[in-house]
Amino acid sequence: MDTAARTLVSPARLRRPGARRVYWAIVALVVLLFTVVFTGPLYWMVTGALKSGPEVAQIPPTLYPQHPQPGNYAEAWTALSLGRLLLNTVWYAFGALAFQLVFDVAAAYAFSKLRPAFGNALLGLMLATLMIPSTVLVIPQYVTVIDLPLVHWNMLDSPWAIWLPAVTNAFNIFLLKRFFDSIPQDLMSAAAIDGAGPLRTLWSVVLPISRPILGVVSIFSLTAIWKDFLWPLLVEPSADNRTVNVGIYAFSQGLTQNVVIAGAVIAAVPTVVFFLIFQKNIMSGLTAGSLKG
Incomplete structure (x- = not known):
């Protein structure tokens, strides 16, 4: 009896030329996308706390604090x-x-x-x-x-x-x-x-x-x-x-x-x-x- 775990893509398909590279590229892209979606708000919150008031309200927003102000936490x-x-x-x-x-x-x-x-x-x-x-x-x-x-x-x-x-x-x-x-x-x-x-x-x-x-x-x-x-x-x-x-x-x-x-x-x-x-x-x-x- 075959007890191998079933996956979305069969091992036979992965053995085809270039298939494994495409598979792992898609996996990496999906993981990266979900990482950005879930950690993006946290990153904005942490970096926003280090910005000055005008910089927080700036449009478009900056990706990182130009002049970090850790005193905001205190x-x-x-x-x-x-x-x-x-x-x-x-x-x-x-x-x-x-x-x-x-x-x-x-x-x-x-x-x-x-x-x-x-x-x-x-x-x-x-x-x-x-x-x-x-x-x-x-x-x-x-x-x-x-x-x-x-x-x-x-x-x-x-x-x-x-x-x-x-x-x-x-x-x-x-x-x-x-x-x-x-x-x-x-x-x-x-x-x-x-x-x-x-x-x-x-x-x-x-x-x-x-x-x-x-x-x-x-x-x-x-x-x-x-x-x-x-x-x-x-x-x-x-x-x-x-x-x-x-x-x-x-x-x-x-x-x-x-x-x-x-x-x-x-x-x-x-x-x-x-x-x-x-x-x-x-x-x-x-x-x-x-x-x-």
Whole structure:
């Protein structure tokens, strides 16, 4: 049986004269094109932060700073109060992550292994929310935040206004459930024979082998809170509680464009560095559990 991997171009075609050169030329061109498309905005942002105000507004724009001004970053840090904004964002992001790891893992474990009554129907309804545009849900979520049902609690200007809505993440629950589905039932049965209950099995058996997918969910959770703008703008109106994106928008009045761009660069650095460090974990976590057997 031929187990060779199938490719877009067959090996026989690549062995023709000049075919390999054309193939690799096309591959290099496509890679270069996508590199320019994806890194172009980042390059413009970083170089724009080093330009003077008139040079940033110049048309056509310059490809690199004529007279670099690294002091723009220091000015942005002070004028935009980026230290406090970053601390606020870290607090919101890791708080939301903690709640998601507790409740989303519990929900996915219940759907996958405990099989509650009407579990498939509930999961289907939960996944159906992924088809609803997020902007449609802004008004009902905001009404809920300003008057939490039953307890009538106004959560505006508190971390709970960001933490609690972040828990209801159907996509993360689906990712976790798919991974839990791939865990062999023999492990679950062995834990039950040893006297472990559902919670002990989750803690001692399921979670230790679920680190890849937990890493992916953590990365998605942190970046979602970090890059969000509309929801924090609505629920954190106080200047002391703003996230970094909202703070840059609010404090940018009266500042030159190059200083604002420098602030945006500083705000983007943590997520870019975080991705570069854990990009292998993202790919391994997304593919883990996709094959059973």
